[in-house]
Amino acid sequence: MVYLDNAATTKMKESVLSAMMPYFFENFGNASSTYTTPGQAARTALTEARKTIAGCIGATERELYFTSGGSEADNWAIKGVMLKNQKKGNHIITTTIEHHAVLHTCEFLEKQGYKVTYVPVDEYGMVSVSDIENAITDETVLVSVMFANNEIGTINPIAEIGKLCRQKGVYFHTDAVQATGAVEIDVEKQNIDLLSMSAHKFHGPKGVGALYVRKGVQIENLIHGGAQENGKRATTENIAGIVGMAEALSEATANLEEKTAKITALRDYLIKTVLETVPYTRLNGHPEKRLPNNTSFCFKYIEGESLLLSLDMQGYVVSSGSACTSGSLDPSHVLLGIGLPHEIAHGSLRASLSEFTTKEEIDSFIKALVPIVQRLRNMSPLYEGVESK
Amino acid sequence: MYSEKVMDHFSNPRNVGEIEDANAVGTVGNAKCGDIMKIYMKIEDDIIKDVKFKTFGCGAAVATSSMATELVIGKTVDEALKLTNKAVVEALDGLPPAKLHCSVLAEEAIKAAIQDYYDKNGIEKKVDCSGNCAHCHSHSEH
Incomplete structure (x- = not known):
């Protein structure tokens, strides 16, 4: 896991x-x-x-x-x-x-x-x-x-x-x-x-x-x-x-600075790689003034819970602010609060690191994430015609 | 929280995709609420010869779409219209209460496709819509 x-x-x-x-x-x-x-x-x-x-x-x-x-x-x-x-x-x-x-x-x-x-x-x-x-x-x-x-x-x-x-x-x-x-x-x-x-x-x-x-x-x-x-x-x-x-x-x-530097570097690597590898993706939250361990994305055209489930089946544990995970019909109040439209907010994913997270884990997570996003997009009626645009 | 059947239909959904020469297409739900189902059908001699779906939504939305297509393929139009959300839920060995609206959406998507078939073929029939899908205050964007 x-x-x-x-x-x-x-x-x-x-x-x-x-x-x-x-x-x-x-x-x-x-x-x-x-x-x-x-x-x-x-x-x-x-x-x-x-x-x-x-x-x-x-x-x-x-x-x-x-x-x-x-x-x-x-x-x-x-x-x-x-x-x-x-x-x-x-x-x-x-x-x-x-x-x-x-x-x-x-x-x-x-x-x-x-x-x-x-x-x-x-x-x-x-x-x-x-x-x-x-x-x-x-x-x-x-x-x-x-x-x-x-x-x-x-x-x-x-x-x-x-x-x-x-x-x-x-x-x-x-x-x-x-x-x-x-x-x-x-x-x-x-x-x-x-x-x-x-x-x-x-x-x-x-x-x-x-x-x-x-x-x-x-x-x-x-x-x-x-x-x-x-x-x-x-x-x-x-x-x-x-x-x-x-x-x-x-x-x-103890050694907060050292630890922060290590986690921040991994965080920024994850953010950069995901944004570069997966099209139609946005980073939520401030690019620099953010917690050293937090990454939050919205993947357009797909819904967060199916993303979560797919990742979970492969042993990757993350969370989402989609309606289906919040137990209501609305996506997270935070994502709406930063002005995201509902349909974008539904496709959110949060991956939060710890001092024990390794680069190998991040690499394998990204490797799993990319095809899952593509599979769900291929299944999504909202994605129809997007590729050809 | 999901049954094995739901997880199976989510991870290996049946009948995903589009039908290029579909003569019945129905879309229900909306992006705002987090689920949209689009059903394509090829109906010949009153029989649903082929059915495909595309779904934007949670695991339950994908699984109910998949199951609904399995339950109507090869059926007559009238038989397909009798498909209830309850039958979809039972075929999936149940859904968590918060996800029952997904099964309603699947039922409505089948009905919307058949209504489209009626409209395109000048059949003056109105599919009986229970209106249960009002969870999103709208049937579709079209």
Whole structure:
């Protein structure tokens, strides 16, 4: 199998599992327990993991809260800030190409009477700082813009948006689920108030994530109960998961530049070769300002799910934003958001790399892809007559 | 998520292509919704002598087109008109619920081709269209 769906999830590293193992067995204790063994070991591990992860994003350990994943972090950031700051206003600004964890949370809040502005993006999926600025009103409490898009990989001008929000006195949240461990994150330099991350996107375990909340940000609890997470998020801590997340993130951010250079070179090779080899194909997202591991294409005249199935049968794992894979009749909101017509958006394919992807895998993927696209085109009524044109 | 039959008809579709001297051609669906089926037929003496299809769409759309052509080839026009989407689904050992509209599209594509045959041959008949294909709010682009 050639796995090119690392934006969906990544394979956990063995070193991460090794780091986690003791916390299932000898150190299985509850971090809230007062006895020394095994509760103490769990408590120590929790503190260490929090320090490690906070350190990776330029935060302090008091500002990092563990969650069940990226979606919970997004939900908490948005609902928590809006609920706690009702006196300040009722307006949220976000974009049209956010992850559903942000969009559906905003839609939920709209039903509760909050006002949401969905700022459009340009043809590359980039948000303009001035569009955000123009959308800010006296009622605005929160701006939420994703660090990098999960489908098309475009990286937003996060530091500039953060700076603007700071000047205007509104909170700035960023969904950095795809960016964490892949690009440099520094919540200080980038003026970020709240940031969501998820461990399984950087070779950590599933079911664990975190929300960074800058000191002083007013936020309501999402999960009420015990005093865990400094009284802000109840539930017995997922110690093994948290330890795994810390191990995975510290490995991901070590030698980040070197790793990024290697993955970026493979990414650009894949993009260049596909565009040169397969006619009637476009690259989605920004050509340079994109995640090192993301490629996204639209192949005209064919539909994404049949492309996916054909590749899958030959052992190549990728994803698509076509309607048939999104479970609705519309193709992905991201592809529509960058202005693609439906018929083009239906033919999308995302191949996302990891540090373990090899050039051999990319070559064999391209070798499989070319005849599959041709076979589907030959079968497509939309392709009739195109060849002869 | 697909049955073996669906995967078989998707990876080795029967009757793909065009018929140059087709006397019945029907197109349903639209690109906006992500599926278009085009059926070509050669009808002689009221019998469907040959049938071919071209489909833009998902795995289920390709498989239902393929199966529908198999089910009508050699049949009389009236027999072909009795083909239901249910029969196509059963012949494929089922489809996921979200993909049932593809089978409706296959049924409608056969009907659209036969309507074309009637129209071209001055037969004043209207094929009964259930309108189920309204999932895309339009039958075809033509």
